[in-house]
Amino acid sequence: MWLSEIMLQQTTVAAVEPYFRVFIARWPTLADLAQADLNDVLTAWAGLGYYARVHSLHKCAQAIAVTGTFPTDEKALRRLPGIGAYTAAAIAAIAFGRRAVAVDGNIERVITRLCAVTEPLPTARPRIHTLADALMPESRCGDFIQAAMDLGAMLCTPRQPVCMLCPLQPVCAAHRQGLAGSLPARANKSPRPIRQGLAFVAVRKDGAIFLRRRPQKGLLGGMMEIPSTPWRPESWMLKEAVSLAAPLSLFWQLLPGMVRHVFTHFQLDLKVAIAHAGPDPAAHGIWIAPEQMGEQALPSVMRKVLAHALRYGY
Ligand code: SF4
Known part of the structure; x- marks a missing residue:
């Protein structure tokens, strides 16, 4: 659990x-x-x-x-x-069968509709929590929560709630007012900022690829990575990126296209450069054979970088 x-x-x-x-x-x-x-x-x-x-x-x-x-x-x-x-x-x-008010996204939606809360999210959250507390029974709280979660996942779905089959329909304020499909209302989100970087895919003669571990603290903490420049609002030119952040002194070539990955708070656009290394170049990291990549703690964004390099035939 x-x-x-x-x-x-x-x-x-x-x-x-x-x-x-x-x-x-x-x-x-x-x-x-x-x-x-x-x-x-x-x-x-x-x-x-x-x-x-x-x-x-x-x-x-x-x-x-x-x-x-x-x-x-x-x-x-x-x-x-x-x-x-x-x-x-x-x-x-x-x-543990305690009385506790747990409100996940599904329950939030069900309560918003059941009580016709028209105030937009996220400002409506304290009120939704108060309403959930008022509705929560004294016993079998866990069953109540799981039933509400299931109702939200299977009937009171985000886009097209199936009110015809819903056991709450007789008491549902949003259904009565014809608001079911338009709730919960959401405040307009500001667009995600875009950050840009340039990743360096170094390939050894035997096909192994250079990886290093990210610092334990911060985004993707402790995961393995394809080395890259810092991620910033401005685009990177290859020459600047190589002089500041290339992990190895090699002949780097920029690949066409780029990799896009969406994190919660920003969108990352990564250009990808590739270089071929000699048999045993000195660097702080590890060389991993392609067939062993699956055993590495490589986050999705780094797998996308590898797939991009592969597409252009590293
Ligand atoms: S009647 Fe419709 S809007 Fe109301 S709780 Fe059921 S599925 Fe959701």
């Missing part, structure tokens, strides 16, 4: 399912996960995104392994790494 809640933060069930299976098979108990090497856990998480979660997950497993018990109430759960208000409430209610 804890593992699935952490994995499902900002991520769909379909994306999480294969990762969840791998984690459970590889580290079946909390103690197993606590003892696992962080790099192995990062590698198993590669591709799932939001990598700060995996650091917190590992720290959380270690913290619980020390005390020997999993906390059961919201307050104690909130003190654990990576467990925020929603996750603490969901675990307390669903795993």
Whole structure:
């Protein structure tokens, strides 16, 4: 339950399912996960995104392994790494039968419609939480939460709610007012800023590719990367990028096109340069054979860079 809640933060069930299976098979108990090497856990998480979660997950497993018990109430759960208000409430209610108000995206939508909350998100959130608290029963809180989640996922869907089949239809204010499809309202989002970078794909004679590990703190912390320039608003010219950030002194050539990746708070456009290296060039990083790339903690954006280089026949 804890593992699935952490994995499902900002991520769909379909994306999480294969990762969840791998984690459970590889580290079946909390103690197993606590003892696992962080790099192995990062590698198993590669591709799932939001990598700060995996650091917190590992720290959380270690913290619980020390005390020997999993906390059961919201307050104690909130003190654990990576467990925020929603996750603490969901675990307390669903795993331990406590009365706790957990409001995920599905429940938020159901309550917004049920009570015809026309105020836009995110400003409406405190009110939605108050309404959820008022609706929450004293017992079987976990069942209530899971039923509301399922209703939101299967009937009260974002675009076309299936009100005809919904058991809440007789009491649903949005349905009565003809507002179901237009709620929840959302405040206009400002467009995502664009950052630009240039990635360096170095290929050794035997086909191995140069990777290095990112710093533990910050975006994609501790993951492997294709070295690149800093990411900034302005575009990079090859000459400037090579002089400032090339990981090896080689003959770099710019490939056509670019790689685009959307992070939560910005869009990244990466140009890709390629160079061929001698048998054993000195550099701070590792050389990985293409068939071993799957064993590396390479985030999706870096896999896209590799695929781009491959497309142009490195
Ligand atoms: S009646 Fe329609 S809008 Fe209201 S809760 Fe059910 S599916 Fe959602």
